[in-house]
Amino acid sequence: MRAGYAAMIGVLVVSAVEAYRIQVSVSEQHLEIYRHYVEQDVSLATLRRNLWQAGSDIRDFFIKTTPMQADVLRAEIKTMKAEDEAALQRLARSSIAGPAVAAGLRRSLNEFWAVAEPLPDTMLHEDHDTQFAFLQNEIVPRRGELYSALLQLGTADQQRLQQGEWEFEDARRRAAEHLVIMLTLSILLSTAVALLSLRHAEHLEQRAERHYAEVEQTKHELQDLSARLLEVEEEDRRRLSRELHDEIGQTLALLQIEISHAQAQLAGQPGPLRERLQRAREMAEKTVQTVRNISVLLRPSLLDDLGLVPALQFQLEDFLRRNGITCEFVEEGVADQLPDEIKTCVYRVVQEALHNAEKHSCATRVRVSVRQSAQILVAEVEDNGRGFAANQKRSSTRGSGLGLLGMRERAAIVGGTLAVDAAPGRGTRITLRIPVAATAVPPSVSLKEVTA
Helix, strand or coil: HHHHHHHHHHHHHHHHHHHEEEHHHHHHHHHHHHHHHHHHHHHHHHHHHHHHHHHHHHHHHHHHHCHHHHHHHHHHHHHHHHHHHHHHHHHHHHHCCHHEEEEHHHHHHHHHHHHHCHHHHHHCCCCCCHHHHHHHHHHHHHHHHHHHHHHHHHHHHHHHHHHHHHHHHHHHHHHHHHHHHHHHHHHHHHHHHHHHHHHHHHHHHHHHHHHHHHHHHHHHHHHHHHHHHHHHHHHHHHHHHHHHHHHHHHHHHHHHHHHHHHHHHCEEEEEHHHHHHHHHHHHHHHHHHHHHHHHHHHHHHHHHHHHHHHHHHHHHHHHHHHHHCCEEEECCCCCCCCHHHCCCCCCCCHHHHHHHHHHHHHHCCCCCCEEECCCCEEEEECCCCCCHHHCCCCCECCCCCCHHHHHHEEEEEEEEEEEEEECCCCEEEEEEEEEECCCCCCCCCCCHHEEE
16 A cells, blocks of 8 residues: 555656646747747848838939938948848848758848949949939849848748647647646556555454454453452352351350350469460450451441441441541432342442542541432542542552452443542542443353353
8 A cells, every 4th residue: 555655646746747847848849939930030020121221221312312321321231231140140040941041041132232332432423314224223123032032031930930839739739648648547546546445444444343343242251250250259258258257256256155154163263364264255355356347348247138328337437436537428318128239339339439548548538428319329439638630541540559440340330330530639539320220230140151
């Protein structure tokens, strides 16, 4: 394609240069033809005028034959002879009738001036009859022959001009044909390049469509896989939380009871033994609290037993207890019975937002609101921290963590959207919107099917 476009541009450039060259050449040729014609026409006009003027001056001299008139005739003949010489030189350079014609014309003019130049001296004292006879026998025939020769030369000049016009038209026609051929070649080449470009563009478009379809299919598969992994993760969290709470927690509680019984039976025993049992009981109590905290972090039983709002309230209370950050919770119209995936999504997004506020924002106040309408559930987490800069892709510049990415992925799985509004010094607001009328949850696939 590059070679085709380069060749097409090259032909167009050559065509433009050729058109300019043809225009310049044609203009110069046309100008040269008319310049020669005008120069020769001026020369012939000068010769004809001087020939006519010489006859008139000689007649005037014969009518009034005086020494003064003889001097006038002598000066006129000298001037006209010099003008004729200059005109003959121009004809010799540009005569289109040929050098022979110019040479013959020079001989005839020289003969005429050789006869006319002595007249002021030879005919000054002759009578009128002699003068008239000389005029009729010498001057008039020679002038007539010269005038006829000049007319023939003018006619030849016009014929040559017409022939030059024909040659000029023929040269212009050939140049135009050459230019048309070059332009036709350029059009054919550009058409071929355009067809190849269209075919190549169609091929690229088809390949891009196939690639896009593959990317979309891979994206859906990854979304399905991610949804399945999150589902598996939540199920494992739920099971592990139950096991910690029910099995290990109850075992530790029984251990506390046994230690209490042992302390009661050893009421009268030495102090070191009772101190050891007291330390063991305190350690058991701390372990029970640690197990309960781990169980809540994995998945609070309130989320499954009582619903979303109590779980969020407990989460904020625990957040306040750990960090001392003022928390405000607003709930409006949230249904008790929500799909498990929606409850989990809202809870995890709020949990991650609170974690970011605790770790990055240096906030002193956090506000969490959850509102549900007939069509949508909106959860917002807003803090008054230092905020952060967000680029055009609305991704955080605070690091390369997967917090916001994970929140967006969870929102996309349930058909929702996540918006982050943040700026340095203005805090951060994270808004989660989930449709609740017809929740768009992608179909789950088993892990075995995806990996296979």
